[in-house]
Amino acid sequence: MFPKLDPLLHSELRLAVMSVLAGVEEADFTYLKKQTGATSGNLSVQIDKLTAAGYITVEKGFKGKMPRTACRITPAGAEAFRNYVDALKTYLSAGE
Amino acid sequence: MFPKLDPLLHSELRLAVMSVLAGVEEADFTYLKKQTGATSGNLSVQIDKLTAAGYITVEKGFKGKMPRTACRITPAGAEAFRNYVDALKTYLSAGE
DNA sequence: ATAATTTGGTTTATAATATAAACTTGTTTA
DNA sequence: TAAACAAGTTTATATTATAAACCAAATTAT
Numbered sequence: 001m002f003p004k005l006d007p008l009l010h011s012e013l014r015l016a017v018m019s020v021l022a023g024v025e026e027a028d029f030t031y032l033k034k035q036t037g038a039t040s041g042n043l044s045v046q047i048d049k050l051t052a053a054g055y056i057t058v059e060k061g062f063k064g065k066m067p068r069t070a071c072r073i074t075p076a077g078a079e080a081f082r083n084y085v086d087a088l089k090t091y092l093s094a095g096e
Numbered sequence: 097m098f099p100k101l102d103p104l105l106h107s108e109l110r111l112a113v114m115s116v117l118a119g120v121e122e123a124d125f126t127y128l129k130k131q132t133g134a135t136s137g138n139l140s141v142q143i144d145k146l147t148a149a150g151y152i153t154v155e156k157g158f159k160g161k162m163p164r165t166a167c168r169i170t171p172a173g174a175e176a177f178r179n180y181v182d183a184l185k186t187y188l189s190a191g192e
Numbered sequence: 193a194t195a196a197t198t199t200g201g202t203t204t205a206t207a208a209t210a211t212a213a214a215c216t217t218g219t220t221t222a
Numbered sequence: 223t224a225a226a227c228a229a230g231t232t233t234a235t236a237t238t239a240t241a242a243a244c245c246a247a248a249t250t251a252t
Contacts, residue, residue, distance in 0.1 A: 138212070141211080
């Protein structure tokens with residue numbers, strides 16, 4: 001009936017992060033923070049979880065002398081995102 | 097950018113309950129349990145929260161001798177549900 | 193030069209949440 | 223009349239989301 005929702009994606013901030021990453025080649029920490037409006041701490045934690053799940057990859061380097069954390073969605077992450085969207089539609093259809 | 101998601105609706109079970117109720121005149125506890133696959137305990141708790149929020153109403157009575165708990169969505173609940181669906185679309189659009 | 197502020201984060205503490213297990217009350221069946 | 227079932231509720235637990243506090247390095251102000 002109602003499919004189970006991937007708990008990793010059923011989280012406001014993680015979903016926002018994935019939503020941004022689904023639309024761009026790569027996004028760094030600062031950009032994600034700006035787009036999502038999240039606090040640094042929260043964003044850091046959620047990025048870790050998405051990384052641990054294999055949904056995104058994180059590449060740490062420097063832009064000039066400043067640290068920079070670049071994030072990309074993985075194929076697995078993109079698929080999970082699509083599946084989540086599909087699953088959610090089951091829940092939302094009544095509200096159209 | 098990303099609108100805030102109503103935390104009362106951003107919950108797998110509560111959303112499923114609202115989804116069912118959005119489509120029918122009224123549904124009783126047993127029916128909701130069957131449709132959502134939830135445990136009684138969980139369902140009971142989430143129904144309470146939706147009631148406290150004014151999103152649904154609960155009417156207790158008897159069907160024959162057996163207790164029955166009938167739930168209906170309220171206008172406020174229906175509106176909240178619509179708003180939630182709209183807000184969510186912002187998050188999902190990248191995944192289409 | 194050095195003190196103060198900003199940047200780009202991470203770690204840790206807390207409060208809220210979802211969830212199931214255990215329990216209750218009454219009914220039906222063996 | 224004992225056992226099993228129905229329809230829930232209460233309570234305990236484990237997870238989560240989130241922000242506050244912290245840290246290191248770079249930049250800016252004095």
